[in-house]
Amino acid sequence: MENPNYQIKVNKNEFVWNSLGGELTFDGAPALLFWDSAIELFLKTIEEISGNDVSKTVYEVTGFRMGHLVSTYYKGRTDVVELLNEYSDIYKSAGWGIFEIHDYSYEEKRAVVRIRNSWEHRIFKLADKNKVCVLLPSHWAGIFSGLFQQDMWYKMTKSQLDGHEYDEVEIFPSNITISQNIHELARRKEQESIFELEKKVEARTEELSSLVQELSSPIIPVLKGILVIPLIGKYNEERISNMTEKSLIEFTRLKAKYLLIDLTAIKQVDNYSIHGIEKLIQAIRLIGGRCFIVGVSSELSIQILNSNVNLDGIRSFSSLQQGVEYAIGQNGYELVKKK
Structure with missing residues (x-):
């Protein structure tokens, strides 16, 4: 039988090809080309x-x-x-x-x-x-x-x-060491992923914050001289500042006398939000207006009392309807049922 091995030396190195087995060895060790x-x-x-x-x-x-x-x-x-x-x-x-x-x-x-x-x-x-x-x-x-x-x-x-x-x-x-290289690479890729995620979260947060500002705390004219601002969700410093600024601008533009702060949609209120309401009331007072708090549930009234915030002299009503009726009367009008 013909020898299936083909052998060649290059310098001192030996290559052997086994044509039947499809194998190559380089200095006796299996090799590939x-x-x-x-x-x-x-x-x-x-x-x-x-x-x-x-x-x-x-x-x-x-x-x-x-x-x-x-x-x-x-x-x-x-x-x-x-x-x-x-x-x-x-x-x-x-x-x-x-x-x-x-x-x-x-x-x-x-x-x-x-x-x-x-x-x-x-x-x-x-x-x-x-x-x-x-x-x-x-x-x-x-x-x-x-x-x-x-x-x-x-x-x-x-x-x-x-x-x-x-x-x-x-x-x-x-x-x-190689292990350190792999570890550092993994940490670097992890940091890059976290950074990208933070950027996405930041962009999304800005988008949502803008949307919340556009949708929350709208100033609603009810009757001549009477405005309502419904409070929705939780408030931080930025939202309270925007709410106060928007209220002052609309109150002045519409030449209003009364602003009804509607808490109907608020289930829980923290001290920070109550201080924000107090700040809004003081701001409206400074430009000659009056504020009423409406939509106060029994649970919410207890939270407000426990907040130690002084709201003495501020009229409050359990419903928006009661507050509107009172403001109408204070404004020199009355509601009369049509015969």
Whole structure:
């Protein structure tokens, strides 16, 4: 039977294809081959689904973990300089580009890697994107984290996007970890979501506040010289201020004498609202008008009494009808049933 395996050596690296099993091994380990365009599509899909910030973290986490995994294959080797040269040959043979260890110090736990014609740069260039590479630099940070047995991170000191012949990556000890990166990203996205939600709530609140101001506390002319203002819902400082201002404007414009404050729609009243009513009464008095409180239920009257607000001298009525009839009489008119 014909041998199904096809074998080739590139530099010191061995590729073996099993044509029957559809398998490829690279230096004895299972491997895959992809076109640059396929990897480009893969990365682009991640960006489209995740967005730029998330995809950058995904690339860095993936690159770092891949590099750390590679370092475990050579665990225990003491000839680190020779090993790093082997790494460069491996990546060159695999089509990853040209990697040069420009500077290295095991004592200081530092290294400088120069990268040319990497698949990451080729893909971004093919896609016509001016995007700094992050996956391969973080990959080398993962490799050196394994070799140095401590957390390492990277910094881009030169980029081909700026006209340099290579990407230069400085690897150094760092407190930054992949777990922290993921955690910080999650917190940042959470904060962004909260901020967006707050903006929506703020916009909706402004819209609702405007609607409430338009619909609540309308000034209703009943008869000549008599106005009614029905109170609806709960009142805050802004609503009380708007109610008082609107009442004064309409009271003056219509040359009214009496303002009936209708509490029929109020089931519960707090001290703040009662103080607001007192403020409105005082304001109407200052321009020569009189206020009556109407629509006061027995429960509401108890709440007002317990509020310790002084409403002495203010006439109140259990219904709007009674208040209107009294104001008509005070205005010099009377209601007579038609025969």
